Amino acid sequence: MSYEEILLETEEKMEKAATVFSDELKGIRTGRATPGLIENIRADYYGSPTPLKQMASISVPEPRMLVVKPFDVSVIKSIEKAILKSDLGMTPNSDGKILRLQVPALSEERRKQIVNQVKDLAEKAKISIRNIRRDSNRQADQLEKKSEISEDDCKSLKDEIQELTKKFEDKVNEYFDKKQKEILEK
Incomplete structure (x- = not known):
């Protein structure tokens, strides 16, 4: 696997993890009917x-x-x-x-329970993204070990993987914040 392939695969997997989280949020009840x-x-x-x-x-x-x-x-x-x-x-x-x-109105207590449920889902999505980062970093180390890329290329690949990780964790946080606001809205 090459430098570009690792980066592309990492981005695709992280995108999928964020999309799965977004889809899970659609089934979580707020005060409104959807x-x-x-x-x-x-x-x-x-x-x-x-x-x-x-x-x-x-x-x-x-x-x-x-x-x-x-x-x-x-x-x-x-x-x-x-x-x-x-x-x-x-x-x-x-x-x-x-x-x-x-669709019945939600009590304040139930709203807080739902927010905690969404928070747990968000954390699982972030863990999934970090696991993808870990696997990609391992692949980068293997390439360096096999002398297919230089030490500098390995470091820059890991930096790019970290940037992707931050980007998709931010995306998950954005989805969470939006859903939390929706749930707590009366």
């Missing part, structure tokens, strides 16, 4: 667990309400069961064709 709250809940669809976003359209007609309209009305009971099992604290109201979900 389709991201339920779109990845899996419901039984003809014997296989399928994400709701593939089975229904999810809309937000009001700030505290979600409307789920299945493409196939026969699976409405399955969707209803999946939402009840999801531990989101929402009970769907069904009229046989669509489901309405009222």
Whole structure:
């Protein structure tokens, strides 16, 4: 593996770690209704667990309400069961064709619990980024050991890897700060 390949692979892996964190944040509840709250809940669809976003359209007609309209009305009971099992604290109201979900307001204590949960996810994302840095630094050391790059090149590669690490940790912090503000907003 060459200098450029290590750098490119490192950046791709760190980008993926930050994206995974960002996607995890979409499913975390705030005071407002968003389709991201339920779109990845899996419901039984003809014997296989399928994400709701593939089975229904999810809309937000009001700030505290979600409307789920299945493409196939026969699976409405399955969707209803999946939402009840999801531990989101929402009970769907069904009229046989669509489901309405009222998103309850969060208490101050619950908001703080959710912020702590998001903080833990952010820390896991940063740990993942640091592990990628460690692996890339090892690859750089191996290149130097095999005399494929000079000592100076190894040092500059490690410096660039550190810059990437800082960049993606900052990105994770930015996502966290944005989500924290959203959660604590009444």
